[in-house]
Amino acid sequence: MDAKKVTAIVTRAVPYGDTDMIITLVSLEEGKLTVTAKGCLKPKAKLRYATEPMNFGEYMLAGRPERLVLADCAQIDSFSPITLDIEKYYASALILEGLQKLSPESQPMLFKHAIEVLKALAYEGKGAEEGVRDFLLYALRDNGYTVDFATCNSCGCVLDGEAVFSEKDGIVCPHCADYQGVGIDSYTRAYLSGEDNIPTTLKNKANMTLSEIVFQVLGLRLGKHYFTEIL
Ligand SMILES: [Zn+2]
Structure with a gap:
């Protein structure tokens, strides 16, 4: 399984199944990417913040290019005062x-x-x-x-x-x-x-x-x- 790191912001997030999210990222390096965030709707999900629209960070992605999975995220900013x-x-x-x-x-x-x-x-x-x-x-x-x-x-x-x-x-x-x-x-x-x-x-x-x-x-x-x- 390949892994890669991109600098990206979440532009869209929709629930998928019981606990997953499908997020759309726009990355500096590759433009738009669609990524599955597994288990991120669980109450204690560690990476839930990484699926919020407007979250900006270094995203670690795993999986095949057509089926990317969120592996980790180091947040840079959430621009929270905007909300x-x-x-x-x-x-x-x-x-x-x-x-x-x-x-x-x-x-x-x-x-x-x-x-x-x-x-x-x-x-x-x-x-x-x-x-x-x-x-x-x-x-x-x-x-x-x-x-x-x-x-x-x-x-x-x-x-x-x-x-x-x-x-x-x-x-x-x-x-x-x-x-x-x-x-x-x-x-x-x-x-x-x-x-x-x-x-x-x-x-x-x-x-x-x-x-x-x-x-x-x-x-x-x-x-x-x-x-x-x-x-
Ligand atoms: Zn003129």
């Missing part, structure tokens, strides 16, 4: 969902950025909306798609007020836009270029626009649940 704040909890659920969907293979940059955002949410006072915004921007940038909300991608003018996004042109001023783009209002544009001082409802609207851009560029609908909960 005390419902808004941050939903934000982190979106981050875990996004990381998992975007990591069929290893995505080292996005992995590190996701951990950074979770840390900032847990310990550095980052707000839930800023966590979602930052993660979605990393999702674009770490997949090679540069988004610049400060200058028109077509004529190069400094954006001030509204802008328009299309997959073909990127983010452009209203003069350069064709009629099929996604409209970006001035609050949204300011927020997505780093201005945090706007009302929460407008932040959420900005994040929905950003998730639409992610959908058009990467083909992934992220945070469907998140955006339903906050409305």
Whole structure:
């Protein structure tokens, strides 16, 4: 039986049978992995913490690649303060969902950025909306798609007020836009270029626009649940 060690975070956990769990890990080294955690639903299971979503650690895995089994885990962090704040909890659920969907293979940059955002949410006072915004921007940038909300991608003018996004042109001023783009209002544009001082409802609207851009560029609908909960 082979054994291997990966640095990973739990993105999903479902009970299996009477006492087992099936966990989805996203690892720095290999991207998404599905792992059986035997006996982890027993009351005194030693590795139960290692099956909790958002647990981050060094995972020892045994078994064949198509049937990995959890052997041990050295916890690095559980980001537990996040679970005390419902808004941050939903934000982190979106981050875990996004990381998992975007990591069929290893995505080292996005992995590190996701951990950074979770840390900032847990310990550095980052707000839930800023966590979602930052993660979605990393999702674009770490997949090679540069988004610049400060200058028109077509004529190069400094954006001030509204802008328009299309997959073909990127983010452009209203003069350069064709009629099929996604409209970006001035609050949204300011927020997505780093201005945090706007009302929460407008932040959420900005994040929905950003998730639409992610959908058009990467083909992934992220945070469907998140955006339903906050409305
Ligand atoms: Zn322009």
